[in-house]
Amino acid sequence: MTDPGTAPFDAVMVLSFGGPDGPDDVMPFLENVTRGRGVPRERLASVAEHYMHFGGVSPINRLNLDIIDRLRTALRDNAIDLPVFFGNRNWHPMVEDTVVEMFDAGHRRVLVFPTSAWGGYSGCAQYHEDIGRALSALAERRPASVDDPMTLRKLPHYWDRPEMIEAGADALRAARERLPEDVRSTARVVFTAHSVPSAADAVAGPPAEGGHLYSRQVTAASAAVAAAAGVDDHDVVWQSRSGPPQVPWLEPDIVDHLEAIHADGAPGAVVAPVGFVSDHLEVVWDLDTEAAEKADELGMPMARAATVGTDPRYVSMIVELIRDQLAGASTESTGMGCTDNGRRCVEGCCPLVRPQRPS
Ligand SMILES: CC1=C(CCC(=O)O)c2cc3nc(cc4[nH]c(cc5[nH]c(cc1n2)c(C)c5CCC(=O)O)c(CCC(=O)O)c4C)C(CCC(=O)O)=C3C
Ligand SMILES: [Fe+2]
Numbered sequence: 190m191t192d193p194g195t196a197p198f199d200a201v202m203v204l205s206f207g208g209p210d211g212p213d214d215v216m217p218f219l220e221n222v223t224r225g226r227g228v229p230r231e232r233l234a235s236v237a238e239h240y241m242h243f244g245g246v247s248p249i250n251r252l253n254l255d256i257i258d259r260l261r262t263a264l265r266d267n268a269i270d271l272p273v274f275f276g277n278r279n280w281h282p283m284v285e286d287t288v289v290e291m292f293d294a295g296h297r298r299v300l301v302f303p304t305s306a307w308g309g310y311s312g313c314a315q316y317h318e319d320i321g322r323a324l325s326a327l328a329e330r331r332p333a334s335v336d337d338p339m340t341l342r343k344l345p346h347y348w349d350r351p352e353m354i355e356a357g358a359d360a361l362r363a364a365r366e367r368l369p370e371d372v373r374s375t376a377r378v379v380f381t382a383h384s385v386p387s388a389a390d391a392v393a394g395p396p397a398e399g400g401h402l403y404s405r406q407v408t409a410a411s412a413a414v415a416a417a418a419g420v421d422d423h424d425v426v427w428q429s430r431s432g433p434p435q436v437p438w439l440e441p442d443i444v445d446h447l448e449a450i451h452a453d454g455a456p457g458a459v460v461a462p463v464g465f466v467s468d469h470l471e472v473v474w475d476l477d478t479e480a481a482e483k484a485d486e487l488g489m490p491m492a493r494a495a496t497v498g499t500d501p502r503y504v505s506m507i508v509e510l511i512r513d514q515l516a517g518a519s520t521e522s523t524g525m526g527c528t529d530n531g532r533r534c535v536e537g538c539c540p541l542v543r544p545q546r547p548s
Contacts, residue, residue: 382464
């Protein structure tokens with residue numbers, strides 16, 4: 190038998206968040222997402238409403254299937270003969286089922302591409318946990334896997350890859366071109382990413398680095414995209430906060446921020462969703478609906494930049510990440526976020542912080 194530590198990789202799994210495929214899926218999906226994590230009932234009901242505006246269907250599954258389709262083509266074009274599987278944290282196909290399916294098909298060394306580019310609990314550690322949970326399910330459902338184990342290697346954070354920065358910069362320029370001509374050069378450029386509890390961000394990253402890994406990465410990605418697009422000045426804001434209102438999350442919120450820059454005299458805004466790779470619900474609801482309505486109400490022209498997932502460079506980047514591994518990269522040499530079988534990147538990094546309710 191080949192040593193499982195050195196055998197070549199034999200499959201790829203795209204690991205994502207998941208989303209409902211119809212109205213009956215919405216509540217069970219939301220219950221999976223929150224799994225006992227202090228999200229108030231009212232917030233769930235209002236998020237369910239957002240999904241219901243789109244017939245109870247999140248665009249995320251279709252968008253991921255499209256990325257997978259293009260990835261299969263790109264692997265074939267690069268003579269990389271690896272099948273691509275799909276698994277999710279919160280909705281079907283569930284990662285637990287996909288890992289059993291891969292095992293049954295004979296795969297033992299799998300590269301896992303997460304649809305989050307980031308560090309932090311929600312962007313990285315929780316994907317490691319998904320892998321760990323799927324391996325526990327495998328051990329229960331396929332006892333033979335204990336003696337014939339699988340290795341699932343999560344690929345590293347990729348927010349800083351040149352393909353991401355260049356695709357983001359082109360999307361930003363294209364959005365600016367869609368604004369009325371008289372505000373194009375003076376519109377405020379605003380980058381946005383998913384908010385997280387401030388306490389979670391404070392402990393994100395290797396303990397020795399002083400935390401805030403996620404917000405530091407989002408800030409650095411925004412600066413790099415702005416520079417590549419020739420933008421001198423920009424803001425970084427947050428969106429889609431959840432949790433009880435008394436618990437602090439990263440601020441300012443995009444909608445409040447539009448009011449603030451309008452009051453400050455901004456003649457228009459370009460909103461760039463740097464935190465997301467595709468136009469899933471957080472983008473089409475929180476930006477294209479809520480933020481766009483606010484901009485309308487203020488009479489301030491706003492253009493939303495495309496997410497990078499549709500850019501061919503996104504899929505080229507995935508191929509490069511895979512190629513590095515096929516060339517023998519180790520988890521240590523690969524960069525932060527890359528570990529096997531759900532291990533944390535660094536001892537004690539990115540712990541789950543339970544929301545503290547004020548006493
Ligand atoms: C950092 C981050 C990313 C980016 C990294 C990544 O891409 O992974 C992200 C992505 C996404 N978040 C998404 C949806 C939701 N996030 C929620 C809740 C939460 N997100 C959080 C953080 C993040 N989330 C946090 C700290 C919570 C609080 C509760 C908890 O700790 O779990 C809830 C529950 C209801 C609510 O509270 O809003 C929903 C429905 C969708 C799918 C949209 C679709 O269906 O198209 C996607 C891609
Ligand atoms: Fe989220």
